[in-house]
Amino acid sequence: MDMMDNQSDALTLWDYYMLNEKTQVSYQGPFDRHILYAIGSMLKGNDVDDNKPFNKKTFSIFIELAQNVASYSAENIKINESSLGIGTLIITEHENYYKLITGNLIYNGSLDKIVDKCETINQLDRDELRRFKREQRRGPRSSHGGANIGLIQVALLSSNPLDIEVIAIDDDKSFFALTVKIDK
Amino acid sequence: MENLNITGVHDVYFRPTVNLDADTGILEISGESYLEETVKFYKQILIWIENYIQEIDKPITFNFRLDYYNTTTSRSILDILDLLKLYQDKEGRVDVNWYCKEEELEYLQEDIEDLAEDSDIEINLIVL
Structure with missing residues (x-):
């Protein structure tokens, strides 16, 4: 490796660092329970705000979104017999809010369902959202035993819309990113 | 019947x-609930309650003292409330209390209300 390569690598990381100067968490890899525990503990216990329910809100939102990535990512790694979803998690701090972003590959076959769900959630007011949550929770569990209300609960807890981004990768998969703002 | x-x-x-106590009829779940195998964990609780209703057939006081539960757990809480409602409808005496710290109220209250409405059972919210 010559000098130029070294320099350009360093520059790329520096650019990235500068872009994310208010980043609290930036992670990419398997959504392993030990890593999620470490990040979750930080969110629950840190001094981001003295108002405790705020931290619990952030923690709850983090858990629901992280579980979705772990269960539904189209990119997986096998560790000790269990299959773990791979994805990206970024938490940034802004003047009046925190932003929690997750991103992962998703099979195109599941894409419409999740996009439709997010769009439905964003169209509902708070009472309608609570009714939608009750209907969904009453229904059959998901293939992973879930209650199918993670995203609804995220919208209720954050009181903000779910901001989604879809990038087509190939015939089989797309990249799906979800951004949630949590007001300070 | 064993506790x-x-x-x-x-x-x-x-x-x-x-803590499910067959002698006093006081059943409690407390702390935080976020499990690897949620359905399996709550199944043993549901089976215990079913047995209590069949064998003991006495009043139940169910105290929830959970201050964090994920949405997967909330589905299992609904299963418990459904079972208690069924007992109530068959003349069983059931009181459900949810103990909640004041600072957790903003975060928990709506979902507790939704669980009560969905299961059609009264939940007494007790603020600590």
Whole structure:
């Protein structure tokens, strides 16, 4: 490796660092329970705000979104017999809010369902959202035993819309990113 | 009938503390609930309650003292409330209390209300 390569690598990381100067968490890899525990503990216990329910809100939102990535990512790694979803998690701090972003590959076959769900959630007011949550929770569990209300609960807890981004990768998969703002 | 006691664990997953007392009819779940195998964990509680209703057939006071539960757990809480409602409809005496710290109220109250509405059972919210 010559000098130029070294320099350009360093520059790329520096650019990235500068872009994310208010980043609290930036992670990419398997959504392993030990890593999620470490990040979750930080969110629950840190001094981001003295108002405790705020931290619990952030923690709850983090858990629901992280579980979705772990269960539904189209990119997986096998560790000790269990299959773990791979994805990206970024938490940034802004003047009046925190932003929690997750991103992962998703099979195109599941894409419409999740996009439709997010769009439905964003169209509902708070009472309608609570009714939608009750209907969904009453229904059959998901293939992973879930209650199918993670995203609804995220919208209720954050009181903000779910901001989604879809990038087509190939015939089989797309990249799906979800951004949630949590007001300070 | 044997009591069911499970000690809570706060590790990579959060297992709540469970105390189901067949002598007093006081059943409690407390702490935090975020489990690897949620359905399996709550199944043993549901089976215990079913047996209590069949064998003991006395009043139940169910105390929830959970201050964190994920949405997967909330589906299992609904299963418990459905079972209690069924007992109430068959003349069983059931009181459901949810103990909640004041600072957790903003975060928990709506979902407790939704669980009560969905199961059609009254939940007494007791602010600590």
